[in-house]
Amino acid sequence: MSRVTSFLRQPIVVALALIVLLLYLGALLSPGFASGAQILRLLIVASLLGIVAAGQNVVILGGREGIDLSVGGVVSLSAIIAGNVMNGADIGILPAIAACLVAGAFFGLLNGLGITLLRIPPLVMTLGMLGVLQGLLVVIRMGIPSGQAAPALSRFVTQPLFLSVPGIIWLWVAIGILMAFMLNRTVFGHRIYAIGSNEHAAYMAGVPVRLMRIALFMISGMFAAVAGLCLLGYSGSSFANVGEQYTLTSIIAVVFGGTSLAGGKGGYTGTMAGAFLLVILQGILTTVNIDESGRQMVFGATLLLLMMFYGRGRAMRA
Amino acid sequence: MAEIATSPTYRRAGGLRRLLERYPFLPALAIVLVLLALNGIFSPNSLSYRSLTGLLSTYMALILLAIAQTYVVYAGDIDLSAGSILSLVNVAIIVLMERWGGGAGAVLLALAIGLLLGLACGLVNGLVVAALRLQAIVATFATSIFFTGLALYILPVAGTPAPTIFWRTYGGRLLGLPFVFYILVGLVVLLAVLSRTRLATQLLAVGDDQQAAYQTGLPVVAIRIRGYLLCGLFSALAAFCITGDTASGDPLVGGKMTLFSVAAVVLGGSALSGGWGTVVGSLLGALTIGLISSVVFFMGTPSEWQNFVQGLAILVVLMAGVLAGRRARP
Numbered sequence: 001m002s003r004v005t006s007f008l009r010q011p012i013v014v015a016l017a018l019i020v021l022l023l024y025l026g027a028l029l030s031p032g033f034a035s036g037a038q039i040l041r042l043l044i045v046a047s048l049l050g051i052v053a054a055g056q057n058v059v060i061l062g063g064r065e066g067i068d069l070s071v072g073g074v075v076s077l078s079a080i081i082a083g084n085v086m087n088g089a090d091i092g093i094l095p096a097i098a099a100c101l102v103a104g105a106f107f108g109l110l111n112g113l114g115i116t117l118l119r120i121p122p123l124v125m126t127l128g129m130l131g132v133l134q135g136l137l138v139v140i141r142m143g144i145p146s147g148q149a150a151p152a153l154s155r156f157v158t159q160p161l162f163l164s165v166p167g168i169i170w171l172w173v174a175i176g177i178l179m180a181f182m183l184n185r186t187v188f189g190h191r192i193y194a195i196g197s198n199e200h201a202a203y204m205a206g207v208p209v210r211l212m213r214i215a216l217f218m219i220s221g222m223f224a225a226v227a228g229l230c231l232l233g234y235s236g237s238s239f240a241n242v243g244e245q246y247t248l249t250s251i252i253a254v255v256f257g258g259t260s261l262a263g264g265k266g267g268y269t270g271t272m273a274g275a276f277l278l279v280i281l282q283g284i285l286t287t288v289n290i291d292e293s294g295r296q297m298v299f300g301a302t303l304l305l306l307m308m309f310y311g312r313g314r315a316m317r318a
Numbered sequence: 319m320a321e322i323a324t325s326p327t328y329r330r331a332g333g334l335r336r337l338l339e340r341y342p343f344l345p346a347l348a349i350v351l352v353l354l355a356l357n358g359i360f361s362p363n364s365l366s367y368r369s370l371t372g373l374l375s376t377y378m379a380l381i382l383l384a385i386a387q388t389y390v391v392y393a394g395d396i397d398l399s400a401g402s403i404l405s406l407v408n409v410a411i412i413v414l415m416e417r418w419g420g421g422a423g424a425v426l427l428a429l430a431i432g433l434l435l436g437l438a439c440g441l442v443n444g445l446v447v448a449a450l451r452l453q454a455i456v457a458t459f460a461t462s463i464f465f466t467g468l469a470l471y472i473l474p475v476a477g478t479p480a481p482t483i484f485w486r487t488y489g490g491r492l493l494g495l496p497f498v499f500y501i502l503v504g505l506v507v508l509l510a511v512l513s514r515t516r517l518a519t520q521l522l523a524v525g526d527d528q529q530a531a532y533q534t535g536l537p538v539v540a541i542r543i544r545g546y547l548l549c550g551l552f553s554a555l556a557a558f559c560i561t562g563d564t565a566s567g568d569p570l571v572g573g574k575m576t577l578f579s580v581a582a583v584v585l586g587g588s589a590l591s592g593g594w595g596t597v598v599g600s601l602l603g604a605l606t607i608g609l610i611s612s613v614v615f616f617m618g619t620p621s622e623w624q625n626f627v628q629g630l631a632i633l634v635v636l637m638a639g640v641l642a643g644r645r646a647r648p
Contacts, residue, residue: 065591067455069577120640121591124584127577128633135626142622248398248459261453293474296467303460307452315451316532316539 011258011266014309015273022280030287040165042283043276044157047172048234050275051227052246053253054175055220057271059122060254061183062216063196063263069126070111071224071250073133074104075243078228080140083147083237090152100225107133108221112214122217130247137241149232157233168230172272175223179268192216197264252303253278255310277306338642342587343599345642349585349635350602353609360616375489375498377608379404379560383575384582384600385509386552391583392521393545394528394592395447395454399462400553400579401572403439406465407432407557409473412480412567420481433554439465440550444543462576469569476568480561488562501559509597512548521545525592578607584636587643594643606635 026033052071059066078100085099086092107129114125161167183189194202195209203209224243231242251261256274259266281302285295338344358365383400390397411432418424439461446457490497512518520541523531532538560571584590585606586599610631614624 114637118637118641119644120637123580123590124636124640127581128629128636130577131581131629131632132626133629135624135629138625139622248456252456252459255453255456261455291471291474293467293470296470297464298467300460300462300464300467303463304446304452304457307457307460308450316528 011256011310012270012273015256015258015270015277018306018309019273019277019280022277022284026280026284026287029284033284033287038283040169042279043169043172044166044234045283046272046276046279047168048227048231049246049249049253049279050172050272051175051230052224053250053257053271053275054179054268055223056250057179057254057257057259057266057268058192058216059220060251060259060261061192061196061263061266062213064199064213065122066196066213066216066263067122067126067251067261068111068217068220068224069123069247070107070129070133071220072241072243072245072247073130073137074107074221074224075228075231075246076137076241077103077107077133077140077243078225079232079242080137080147082153082229082232083149086147086150086153088148088150090150093150093153096150097229100229101222104221104223104225104228105218106221108218109214111221112217115217116210116213134241147232147237149236153229153233154236157230168233171230176268176272183267188212188215193264195264249278256306258310281306342594342643343596343602346586346599346602346606346639349638350605350609353606353613356613357609357616360613360618364612364616371496371498373605373608373612374502375496375559375563377604378498378501379556379563380575380578380582380607381601381604382505382552382556382559383572383579384586384604385505385597386549386556387579387583388586388588388595388597388600389518389521389548389552390454390542390545391580391588391590392518392525392592392595393542394525395542395545396458396580396590397443397546397549398455398458398576399439399443399465400549400556401574401576402462402465402469403436403550403553404557404560404572404575405569406439406469406472407436407554408561408571409469409478409567409569410435411557411561412478413472415481415484416478420483422483425481425484429558432557433551436550436552436554436557437547438550439553440547441543443550444546447546448539448542466569466573473567473569476566476570478567480565480567485562485565488559505601509601513597517541517544517548522593522595525594527593579604581632581636582607584643585639587639589643603639607632610635 023034023039032038052075056068056071059068081099081103082096085096111122111126111129114120115122156167159166162170183192191202191207191212194205194207195212199209224246227246228243235242253275254266254271255261256277257266257268257270257272258274259271281299285299290298354365363369383404386400387397411428414428414431415424418427443458443461446452446461447454488497492500520531520536521544523534523536524538524541528538557572561567564571580590582603583595583600585603586596586601588595588599611624611628614627614631619627
């Protein structure tokens with residue numbers, strides 16, 4: 001019996017149950033919501049969020065109040081860089097990918113250096129970096145046009161690629177498998193959990209804590225950059241601050257996936273479910289016919305309600 | 319990493335260090351003075367009585383919001399909904415004042431209701447974070463979405479003007495002195511009183527070590543809720559100031575201010591991990607943010623570069639604030 005309850009209390013089981021419940025609810029509210037085509041559309045949107053959340057996830061797992069508030073800025077920056085490098089031509093896709101990854105890694109590196117060398121709290125460092133990135137976006141936007149997505153990139157994101165599923169969803173699945181492998185089977189992954197649950201012990205055991213933390217923020221920047229690139233493919237052209245919405249939603253996706261904000265506990269498979277859950281919720285709210293104000297109130301209240309299922313803090317005990 | 323490997327050393331406090339321990343907001347004050355000097359160099363006119371009054375009335379809302387944020391940060395919490403509480407109170411009082419005719423009585427009654435609304439929002443935050451034990455960052459983000467929805471329900475589009483009596487008073491003079499000066503004096507008195515209350519000490523105790531505070535017998539949950547109540551109250555006061563400054567209602571006016579309020583708290587030398595901080599520092603931190611944008615403007619920075627230079631400058635002073643704040647800690 002207790003084995004059954006402990007299985008049912010696993011965050012990923014909770015998330016999957018909620019996904020089924022919400023899809024059912026969505027189908028009740030608007031017929032066809034849970035159809036295959038519609039679910040694929042939701043999965044495309046979820047994969048964009050999920051890719052950002054992958055980086056957010058490793059930063060949070062690394063502990064010491066790890067959080068990356070600059071991801072939204074990196075997503076926007078990457079979308080505009082990609083748009084200008086490829087400028088509507090397929091030949092520019094590879095250079096665009098390279099440029100985005102370099103930019104994402106660069107800002108992640110800056111975050112990581114500030115956090116480890118100067119010991120600035122991650123929240124402060126990445127918040128400041130977000131301001132810098134938003135300013136940079138204004139500068140870039142004044143100087144050059146926003147750029148166009150290459151047709152092949154748009155097809156990759158929006159059109160079926162293999163088994164009538166778009167390429168970006170396959171990419172997301174691949175990232176999911178890669179993350180699960182990295183976190184569970186590699187030394188690097190185990191070290192993430194080690195520094196996240198007890199930094200001092202990890203340091204004593206010879207884990208290069210500073211290098212690890214810098215690497216985590218670079219990974220986060222690069223995932224955000226990949227998401228920005230895909231976002232460009234999704235919308236065709238980039239517009240001001242497209243990435244802004246991802247900053248806090250990526251954190252919520254991680255929390256809904258059962259990863260503790262305290263670090264050291266959780267994984268990416270749950271985060272994928274969390275991202276999908278969040279996107280379904282938003283999808284339902286856009287299909288039902290209510291005002292923007294009502295939509296926001298229901299969204300906020302539902303988020304609070306869902307949080308009740310996850311990692312609530314312990315009650316104080318003497 | 320050395321600080322982890324070695325045991326902490328307790329050196330005798332030197333003169334400067336002792337001064338910092340006693341007045342942890344000194345670095346923030348120094349930054350404000352430097353920025354004022356820079357302002358004066360680039361545009362001597364910007365140090366005039368009139369310009370400084372203007373600066374104060376524009377940034378009074380951010381000052382109050384930063385102070386609101388400080389009380390929850392004391393206890394190691396954070397409130398990402400402070401800006402949306404500000405928006406909500408802003409549109410609520412605007413609509414009420416308009417509906418009740420815009421006379422002096424209507425204004426005062428609307429302000430009283432605005433305060434209650436701020437307190438109610440603070441109570442909601444306190445309950446979900448402290449009583450339901452949800453994580454502060456994500457829970458207050460969720461409530462911020464809810465509050466924004468409520469603000470949009472009250473006033474779907476920006477624009478309803480404030481009654482003349484309201485913004486004339488805020489931007490005007492009383493007994494020959496600008497009205498914001500009285501607000502500042504009132505604020506300083508209020509902060510001085512609050513800092514002598516048990517609550518301020520209790521919030522810091524909870525932020526310093528929650529478990530220890532609990533074992534000492536402090537009602538940790540109730541204290542954290544009171545911190546959020548204070549935050550809601552000051553967010554409402556901030557809303558009054560922004561209403562006086564912009565003279566209109568805007569359901570999204572505070573959205574961008576939340577993160578600035580967090581930045582101002584850090585600039586003031588308070589620790590986001592809780593247990594250490596000053597409200598005076600946050601006040602100076604908010605002024606720093608205002609002065610930076612003014613310096614960037616007066617320096618003659620090309621308009622498209624202004625946000626970038628401002629972002630960079632804020633990042634630099636944020637780092638300085640953290641480093642100086644750590645120096646100051648006993």
